[in-house]
Amino acid sequence: MLKEIRPALVSFAALACLTGLIYPLAITGIAQTLFPAQANGSLIEQDGRVIGSxxxxxxxxxxxxxxxxxxxxxxxxxxxxxxxxxxxxxxxxxxxxxxxxxxxxxxxxxxxxxxxxxxxxxxxxxxxxxxxxxxxxxxxxxxxxxxxxxxxxxxxxxxxxxxxxxxxxxxxxxxxxxxxxxxxxxxxxxxxxxxxxxxxxxxxx
Structure with missing residues (x-):
């Protein structure tokens, strides 16, 4: 039984790590590096405070x-x-x-x-x-x-x-x-x- 379940558990853990952690962090990092203003909501500031988007x-x-x-x-x-x-x-x-x-x-x-x-x-x-x-x-x-x-x-x-x-x-x-x-x-x-x-x-x- 464990022999059949183990590959499924390993695949689940690998995909969860890839799609739920590595991919979001990578995309967030790329967005913050290349498009920081857009990634943060295209916020508009005046005198150091956010007044809108x-x-x-x-x-x-x-x-x-x-x-x-x-x-x-x-x-x-x-x-x-x-x-x-x-x-x-x-x-x-x-x-x-x-x-x-x-x-x-x-x-x-x-x-x-x-x-x-x-x-x-x-x-x-x-x-x-x-x-x-x-x-x-x-x-x-x-x-x-x-x-x-x-x-x-x-x-x-x-x-x-x-x-x-x-x-x-x-x-x-x-x-x-x-x-x-x-x-x-x-x-x-x-x-x-x-x-x-x-x-x-x-x-x-």
Whole structure:
């Protein structure tokens, strides 16, 4: 009996050691050596502390900042654990709203958001990614058109020239991966950090 069981036990131990210990340690070591920032979550730091990740969006609602794509993620309602409450960019509950094209709630919400966006910039068509949610609810990026659409609002709120803000947006546009995959985009958190630096670096009047 032991003669038949021993090879199986040895194979099990060898494979467990190889796939459960050696392989993960090797891949972790390679990742930490070649791609340390990506391996650690693409974290963004400011003044020595982590303020977010380049991979997960954050909620910006103030008129002085660029707003990201809407998020439909939720979390347990603190008042009633049997229900959920809106919790934008909740990475523990990634997902969309699951509202279909015939949903009245979705149509009403879209109409209200489009009307609000047009108040910020009545001269330009509203970019679709400013009024729709993504499948993940965690998108950290918006289209260049969505960022440029918000320039007039931020210029008024910060008393900055629109041309200066447009140049800032254009300097932060990331192209398609390898030139063919995906679409041009702007990371909202990094853009807002650059916006704050722009304000600090302006000479006082």
């Amino acid at each position: 380049a991979l997960i969006g954050q909620s910006f609602t103030d008129d002085t900042y660029f707003h990201g794509r809407l998020s439909a993620t939720t979390a347990p309602d603190p008042q009633d654990s049997s229900k959920t409450a809106p919790a934008p960019y909740n990475a523990a509950a990634s997902g969309g709203s699951n509202l279909g094209p015939t949903s009245k709630a979705l149509a009403d919400r879209l109409a209200a958001d489009v009307a609000a966006a047009r108040q910020d910039n009545p001269k330009a068509p509203v970019p679709v990614d400013l009024v729709t949610t993504s499948g993940s609810g965690l998108d950290p990026e918006i289209s260049p058109e969505a960022a440029l659409f918000q320039v007039s609002r931020i210029a008024r709120a910060r008393n900055l020239p629109e041309a200066e803000l447009r140049a800032l947006v254009e300097s932060r546009i990331e192209g398609r991966d390898l030139g063919v995959f995906g679409e041009p985009r702007v990371n909202v958190l990094q853009l807002n950090l650059a916006l704050d630096r722009l304000g600090r670096n302006r000479p006082s009047t």
